[in-house]
Amino acid sequence: MTHWTRKDLLGLEELTKEELELLLQQAEAFKEVSLRPIKKVPALRGRTVALCFLEPSTRTRASFELAAKRLSADILSFQGASSSIVKGESVLDTARNIEAMRVDVLVLRHNTSGVAAAVARGVRCSVVNAGDGSHEHPTQGLVDLYTIREKKGRIEGLNVVIVGDILHSRVARSDLWGLTKMGAKVTLCGPPTLVPIVMENLGARISYRLEEALEGADVVIALRLQLERQQEQYIPSFREYTRLYGIDRAKLERAKPDLIVMHPGPVNRGLELSPEVADGPQSVILDQVTNGIAVRMAALYLVSGAHQGQATELPEPSPQGVRA
Amino acid sequence: MKGSVLDAEGIRKSVARIAHEIVERNRNNGRLCVVGIRTRGDHLARRLAKILQEITGSPVPVGALDITLYRDDLSRLEASPVVHATEIPFDVSGCRIIVVDDVLFTGRTVRAAMDALADLGRPEAVELAVLVDRGHRELPIKPDYVGKNLPTAKEDLVQVRLTESDGLDEVVIEARAA
Amino acid sequence: MTPPPPSRVLIQGGRVLDPSQGLDEVTDLLIENGKVARIGRNLKADGAQTINAKGKVVAPGFIDLHVHLRTPGQEHKETILTGSRAAIRGGFTTICTMANTDPVVDSPNVIEFLKSESAKVGLANLLPYGAVTMGLKGETLTEMGELQAAGAVGFSDDGMPVSNAGMMRRALEYSRMTNLPVIDHCEEKSLSGHGVVHDGATAARLGLAGIPAEAETVMIARDLLLAQSVGGRLHVAHLSTAEGVDLIRAAKKKKIQVTTEVTPHHLSLSEEALSTYDSRFKMNPPLRTQKDLEALREGLKDGTIDAVATDHAPHSAAEKEQGLVHAPFGVVGLETALAVGLTELVHRGSLKLETLVDALTRRPARILGSDRGTLKVGAPADVTVFDLETDWAVEAGAFASKGLNTPFLGWRLKGRVTDVLVMGRQVYHGGQFMNGGVA
Numbered sequence: 001m002t003h004w005t006r007k008d009l010l011g012l013e014e015l016t017k018e019e020l021e022l023l024l025q026q027a028e029a030f031k032e033v034s035l036r037p038i039k040k041v042p043a044l045r046g047r048t049v050a051l052c053f054l055e056p057s058t059r060t061r062a063s064f065e066l067a068a069k070r071l072s073a074d075i076l077s078f079q080g081a082s083s084s085i086v087k088g089e090s091v092l093d094t095a096r097n098i099e100a101m102r103v104d105v106l107v108l109r110h111n112t113s114g115v116a117a118a119v120a121r122g123v124r125c126s127v128v129n130a131g132d133g134s135h136e137h138p139t140q141g142l143v144d145l146y147t148i149r150e151k152k153g154r155i156e157g158l159n160v161v162i163v164g165d166i167l168h169s170r171v172a173r174s175d176l177w178g179l180t181k182m183g184a185k186v187t188l189c190g191p192p193t194l195v196p197i198v199m200e201n202l203g204a205r206i207s208y209r210l211e212e213a214l215e216g217a218d219v220v221i222a223l224r225l226q227l228e229r230q231q232e233q234y235i236p237s238f239r240e241y242t243r244l245y246g247i248d249r250a251k252l253e254r255a256k257p258d259l260i261v262m263h264p265g266p267v268n269r270g271l272e273l274s275p276e277v278a279d280g281p282q283s284v285i286l287d288q289v290t291n292g293i294a295v296r297m298a299a300l301y302l303v304s305g306a307h308q309g310q311a312t313e314l315p316e317p318s319p320q321g322v323r324a
Numbered sequence: 325m326k327g328s329v330l331d332a333e334g335i336r337k338s339v340a341r342i343a344h345e346i347v348e349r350n351r352n353n354g355r356l357c358v359v360g361i362r363t364r365g366d367h368l369a370r371r372l373a374k375i376l377q378e379i380t381g382s383p384v385p386v387g388a389l390d391i392t393l394y395r396d397d398l399s400r401l402e403a404s405p406v407v408h409a410t411e412i413p414f415d416v417s418g419c420r421i422i423v424v425d426d427v428l429f430t431g432r433t434v435r436a437a438m439d440a441l442a443d444l445g446r447p448e449a450v451e452l453a454v455l456v457d458r459g460h461r462e463l464p465i466k467p468d469y470v471g472k473n474l475p476t477a478k479e480d481l482v483q484v485r486l487t488e489s490d491g492l493d494e495v496v497i498e499a500r501a502a
Numbered sequence: 503m504t505p506p507p508p509s510r511v512l513i514q515g516g517r518v519l520d521p522s523q524g525l526d527e528v529t530d531l532l533i534e535n536g537k538v539a540r541i542g543r544n545l546k547a548d549g550a551q552t553i554n555a556k557g558k559v560v561a562p563g564f565i566d567l568h569v570h571l572r573t574p575g576q577e578h579k580e581t582i583l584t585g586s587r588a589a590i591r592g593g594f595t596t597i598c599t600m601a602n603t604d605p606v607v608d609s610p611n612v613i614e615f616l617k618s619e620s621a622k623v624g625l626a627n628l629l630p631y632g633a634v635t636m637g638l639k640g641e642t643l644t645e646m647g648e649l650q651a652a653g654a655v656g657f658s659d660d661g662m663p664v665s666n667a668g669m670m671r672r673a674l675e676y677s678r679m680t681n682l683p684v685i686d687h688c689e690e691k692s693l694s695g696h697g698v699v700h701d702g703a704t705a706a707r708l709g710l711a712g713i714p715a716e717a718e719t720v721m722i723a724r725d726l727l728l729a730q731s732v733g734g735r736l737h738v739a740h741l742s743t744a745e746g747v748d749l750i751r752a753a754k755k756k757k758i759q760v761t762t763e764v765t766p767h768h769l770s771l772s773e774e775a776l777s778t779y780d781s782r783f784k785m786n787p788p789l790r791t792q793k794d795l796e797a798l799r800e801g802l803k804d805g806t807i808d809a810v811a812t813d814h815a816p817h818s819a820a821e822k823e824q825g826l827v828h829a830p831f832g833v834v835g836l837e838t839a840l841a842v843g844l845t846e847l848v849h850r851g852s853l854k855l856e857t858l859v860d861a862l863t864r865r866p867a868r869i870l871g872s873d874r875g876t877l878k879v880g881a882p883a884d885v886t887v888f889d890l891e892t893d894w895a896v897e898a899g900a901f902a903s904k905g906l907n908t909p910f911l912g913w914r915l916k917g918r919v920t921d922v923l924v925m926g927r928q929v930y931h932g933g934q935f936m937n938g939g940v941a
Contacts, residue, residue, distance in 0.1 A: 003403040022406070029390065029407040038443045041393040043407075192678040197733060208679035233672055236636075236643035244647050244679070305404020 004302040008120040008127040011136035012177040020145070020181055026298035027146050027291070033070060034293055043301055044073035047104040052078045053130065054091070055111040059265055059289070060130055060140075064107050067296035076103060095119045095127075105304050108132070113170075126303040134168045140264050141174030142295045145182060147288050148219055151260050156183030161213045162204075163245055164223030164272060165194045165234070171264045172223055176204060189213040190245055193234045210245050214255040221262045222247055222272040238271060248274035252282070260284050329456065329474055329482070332493035338471030339368065342453050343375040345469050346422060354448055356380075357419040359387045361437050362408050365425040367488040368455060372424055385419075387412030394436035410440070417445035422469075426484040428454040431465030456495055458482050510534050511926055512547045516555025516887060520562055521860035522867075522876035531560055533883040536926035540879065553921055553928070555887050561859050562877050563595025563884030563922065565866040566836065567763055568660070568685075568739060568811035571597070571628070574615065575604025580816040580904045582616070585836075586625035588814070588903035590930045592836040593862075593886035593919040596874055597626050597814075601633040602661035608633040608644045610652035617653050625929055627884070629655040629870065634673045634684060638662045641669070643676060650680045655870050658685035660739050665691060667724055674725075674734030683735040683761065683869055688721035688746075689713075689787070698827055700788040704773040710827070713788055715743040722746050726753045729760055737869060738762040740813045742787035744797030751806040761869050763811035764798050766839045767909055770846040771795075775909065781822045781829035783909050785815065799852060802861060809866040810858070812839050816905020834905040838896060840888060842910060844917035848890075855890075883926035892918040 004022060012020065033041055049068040053061050056079075068075050076098070091110060098106060105126045108116050113133030120127040131137040149155050160179055166172045166188050179186050186204040188195050200206055207213040214220060225241065235241050247261065261273070261283045269275045277283060330338065350356055356376065360369025366388035373386040390408045398404075423437055434452060441447060453469035458476040474497070476482060481498040485491075511533040518541060519526050530545040531538065566589065572580040580588075589597045599616065601607035607616070613630050620628035632649035636642045638659045646657060657677060664670040664686055677684050694717040699705050701712025722738055726749060729736040738750065741762045753760050767785065772792050775783045783789060801807040815832025822829045840862070847853035867875025874884050896913045898906035922930040929935060 003406065005403060026407055029409045032409050032411075036444060040443065042439070043393040043398060046399070191676060192733075193672055193676045196675070233641075233643055233669070235676070236645045240645040240647045301407070302404050305398075305401065 004305060007303065008116075008129075009138055009299050009303050010116050010120055010127065010129045012138050012141045012174045012181070013136065015181070017181050020142075020178060023142055023295070023298055023302065024146055024149065026302060027142065027295045030297040030301070031291065031294035033297070034290070039070050040072055041070065042072045044068065044071035044104075044304055047073045047304055048076060048102065049073045049105045049107060049300060050076040050078065050098045050101075050103040051107045052094070052098065053109045054078075054080050055109050055131065057109055057131070060109065063289070063292040064128075064130060064296050064300075067293050067300055070293065071297055071300060073105075073300070076101070091115055092119055092122045095123050099123045099125050105300055128299055128303060131170055134170050134173070136174045136177075137170040137264075138174050139292070139296050139299055140171050141178040142299070143288050143292045144171075144175050144221060144262060144264075145178045146291045146295055147262065147284055148184075148260075150287070150291065151284055152218060155179065158184045158218040159187070159216055160184045160219040160221065161187045161189055161217045162221045162223065163189045163210060163213070163247065165225055165229060166190055166199060166223070167194045167196060167234075168226065168229075169223050175221060176202060180204070187213050187217070191235055191241065194229070210247070211251055211254050214251065214259070217255055217259055219260050219262060220247065220255075221264075222267075224264065224266065225268060225271055242271055246270075246272060246274065247277050249276055249280075252277065262288060265289070327497050327499075328494065329497050330472060330495040335455065335471070335493045335495065338455060339371050340375055342469045342471060343372055343379060346372075346376065346451075346453070347379050350420060353420055355419050356422065357385045357387070357414060357416070358422045358424060359389050359412060359416075359441070360424040361433060362388055362390045364484055364486055364489060367486045368426060369424040372422070372453065385414040387414065389423075389437055389440055391433060391436040391440050394439045396432060396436065412444060415445060416441060416447050419447050420449045420451070421447045422451050422453050424453045426455050426486075427482050428452070428457045428465070428467050428470075429460060429482075431461045431463040434465045435463050455484060456482060508551045508927070510547050510550035511553065511883070511923065511928065512545060512550040513553045513555050513560055513885065513887065514545075516558050516560035518560045518877065519856060519859055520863075520877040521856050522562070522864040523878055525877070526856060531877065531885070533885075533923070533926040536883055538877050538879050538881050538883050541877065551928070553887065555921070558887050558889045558920060559855070559859075560877075561593075561886050561888070562863040562875050562881075563886045563924065564593045564840070564862040565596040565598075565870070565872070565875050566594045566812050566814065566839075567598050567737075567809050567866050567869065568765075569597040569599050569814045569836065570602070570661075570816070570832070571599045572816060573603060573619070574612065578818055578904075582619045582628065583623050584902060584904045585814075585816075586620065586623050586628070587935060588834070588836040588901065589626040590922050590924075590935065591902050591919060592812075592838070593840050593888055593922060594836055595626055595884035595886065595922060595924050596629060596872070597836075598629045598631060598655060598870070600658055600660045601631050602638055602659070606633050606637050607631065607654075608636050608638075608649075610648050613649060613652040613654055625935070626924065627874070629872075631656045631658045631660075631685065633657065634659045634664055635669065640665050643669075643673060646677055646680050646682075650682060654682070656683040656685055656737070658687070658739070660685060660687040663687050663689045663691065663721060667728070670725060671728045671732055674728055674736065675732040677734050678732075681735070681871075683737040685737040685739050686721070686725050687739045688718045688725065690717045690720045693717035693720065698784060698788075699776050700773045700790045702773055702791055704776050708776065708779065710776075713786070715745060715790065715794070718743050718787055719745045719749060722749050726750070726758055726760060729753075730756070730758045733759065736760045740765055740768070740787055740811070741798065741801070741807060742768050742790050742794060744794045747797045747801040747806055751801070751804075754806065761808045762806075763809040763866075764802060764807045765813050766810060766835055766842040767833060768798055769795065769802065769810075770842055771909055776826070779826045781824070781826045782833065782907055782911060784826055784829055784831055785813070785833045786831035799847065803853060803857060808861070808869060810839065810843065810861040811866070812836055814903070814905075816903055817907050818904070819906060822907045832907065834901070834903050834908050836903060837901055838908060838910050838915065840919060841894070841915035841917050844890060845913075845915045849916055883923055885921075885923040886919060887921035888917060888919045890917050892916070894918055
């Protein structure tokens with residue numbers, strides 16, 4: 001694959017294996033930039049990247065901001081609660097206003113699934129999905145793929161276990177698409193209420209017993225458990241969740257000694273991971289953070305190269321009522 | 325219309341001669357390092373470094389530079405070109421760097437290479453070695469070492485092929501109808 | 503504590519009836535070290551304790567999936583000792599206890615309490631159910647994993663239905679990781695209202711508020727559809743309606759994972775029994791029509807209904823004396839179950855003996871995933887010996903249970919338990935408890 005043709009990066013499900021490879025390869029090239037004394041390249045000099053985070057986030061936003069800055073782009077930063085922008089049309093309206101300031105790339109995070117695609121259809125600038133509801137978080141998926149390949153030398157044929165609240169997780173979905181496209185064998189593990197039967201159709205094995213899932217696994221990705229899940233009665237208590245699905249040293253005993261432990265962060269220490277595992281020798285969580293910058297630089301670099309009106313498959317924005 | 329500019333033997337002789345010239349001019353100077361501009365400049369750089377090592381008897385560090393991100397025409401391209409990794413496993417500060425490229429044309433690639441090097445450190449000095457100088461400079465860039473001077477028309481296509489990437493060594497020119 | 507079992511026991515000359523092996527023949531059974539060692543004719547075993555079973559049936563110890571032991575919290579109705587004795591007298595060597603006690607069995611320490619107390623009593627095996635929701639309130643799930651680890655064999659809010667469909671769905675879904683059954687007391691409260699008897703001809707005649715059949719069937723239908731969607735192991739408690747049998751039969755045909763049970767009183771009594779306004783006939787679900795009774799018998803015969811379970815629910819005499827309308831629901835059943843089954847069904851020719859025994863042994867064991875309910879070589883030697891002919895009258899004064907609220911008071915029944923062994927240790931013979939049990 002010689003070049004990237006998509007205007008937007010909305011998710012990993014629609015990408016081909018070649019496109020994934022290109023992203024990972026570019027991330028490799030950009031990783032070197034972060035190791036220099038002067039961590040900057042002029043690739044996006046003069047371009048403007050708008051960071052529109054309508055759902056709270058410190059790490060992902062900081063990661064995108066740093067990535068854009070290292071590419072020499074100018075940053076525009078918007079924050080706000082998704083609840084203050086109630087309907088999808090309002091998000092689009094916000095996006096159009098941002099676009100009117102001649103922004104080249106819009107990085108968008110929102111708490112509703114599907115918003116990124118809706119906005120991308122309605123604006124000419126590039127849209128990078130930084131997480132839309134429970135749907136996808138493509139750059140995190142890429143970070144995980146990159147980190148796995150960095151640590152294991154390959155992705156194909158590896159046994160990867162994703163543990164936790166799969167039902168509500170956009171990271172789990174992006175990971176699942178990315179990993180299966182790259183040839184890994186994925187197991188989804190968690191309480192049955194958070195790993196519903198219908199997900200068997202998504203190409204993964206399902207297990208409700210963590211120790212059994214970890215046997216023979218090369219990688220385990222632990223997902224953050226939102227505290228609301230107990231109130232919503234998906235699980236009876238955190239104590240039971242941790243006992244059955246929390247990763248601690250005891251649970252790793254039956255696993256391969258070279259198993260790596262990943263987590264998109266931030267970690268609820270003592271819940272998904274015990275402190276000794278989170279900070280232990282098998283954890284590559286900090287590498288994920290480092291790789292996050294390189295991956296996001298690659299994503300911004302590639303989508304900004306696809307010009308307005310020149311990249312393939314960009315329809316005319318659908319006519320919406322224009323606000324006065 | 326095609327013509328051969330250099331054959332394999334010609335390339336070999338050029339590189340060897342450049343190596344001797346470099347050693348001659350840098351006799352009393354400090355640490356010599358070679359950095360090739362991807363792609364193909366880096367293959368030539370490695371060949372050059374090997375010969376320099378043989379002549380001087382001391383190791384000559386070699387690196388490869390990708391200048392894609394420093395191109396001045398990035399925003400005009402149809403799509404973001406693929407970036408390859410820059411690999412310079414030594415500190416450029418304090419080195420006498422020989423930048424190596426296969427063809428010197430408008431000079432913009434070399435300008436980008438200078439910018440990239442500046443972001444990596446502060447070399448003691450930078451000299452430019454090219455296999456072929458085909459003229460038509462658009463910037464004030466001058467090579468210090470040239471394999472072959474080749475007058476060309478601007479529309480001509482100069483093709484360098486090297487064993488490491490193309491399976492054979494040759495430089496050919498294709499004259500295109502204006 | 504209990505003395506160690508004799509190393510060998512030989513049960514001689516009985517009709518060994520073990521549906522799990524398709525065995526029904528007059529032969530000997532040798533027990534060694536608490537396990538079934540050999541089955542064969544004219545076995546010799548030196549030094550073995552012998553039990554003469556000539557003319558009697560030798561079956562695996564019965565398993566009752568549905569018992570209210572009232573402990574902790576309501577020991578005036580029943581204690582573990584009295585309940586265990588009642589179980590043994592009825593031939594039940596294993597009882598599963600419901601969680602609607604005080605406190606509710608919704609945390610591991612209550613399970614640990616039950617297990618340790620029953621170990622001290624040393625009679626029937628007590629297998630506790632944990633609650634589905636905390637406090638049986640139907641609002642928050644119990645920690646099913648923790649309860650299983652402590653020893654729960656299933657989950658039930660019985661006494662109460664799981665009224666909220668979303669909660670039942672979650673419970674079935676979450677329970678899948680334990681692979682244990684979820685037992686639902688199917689009663690749509692907005693339909694049963696203040697009913698005290700079946701909503702039919704008798705209620706109309708007697709001027710009593712009725713519980714319609716739909717109160718049960720609506721929730722059975724709901725639960726079956728949920729089970730079809732999210733899996734889990736659904737078990738419908740105390741089935742009482744003909745439509746309920748039909749629903750479950752159809753569901754099983756569609757390979758939905760569901761099991762169910764029926765009580766001896768629903769197999770033998772109908773709403774007419776309420777004519778005397780006697781609260782001895784008041785239980786929930788209520789006695790229904792003759793048509794329901796026949797459908798239940800048919801369901802047991804064709805395997806739609808898996809198990810016979812007593813829903814043994816003792817109450818104090820004072821409580822039941824409050825009259826039909828105000829007395830609590832519930833009747834005892836451990837000590838009459840076998841005899842009622844024999845008298846009303848087997849002896850009348852409407853049910854085969856092996857089917858009755860199957861519904862008391864192999865099939866409940868399968869629902870629990872238990873290694874009991876069988877006399878296969880190597881199995882724990884829980885054995886019930888009974889005769890088919892002994893004629894006896896049901897007298898409340900003779901019960902081991904504290905609860906005397908039996909609908910069969912004064913009945914003459916044919917067939918009686920004579921000997922019971924638990925793990926190869928004889929604990930009952932001819933009306934006497936032995937070798938264990940706190941005085």
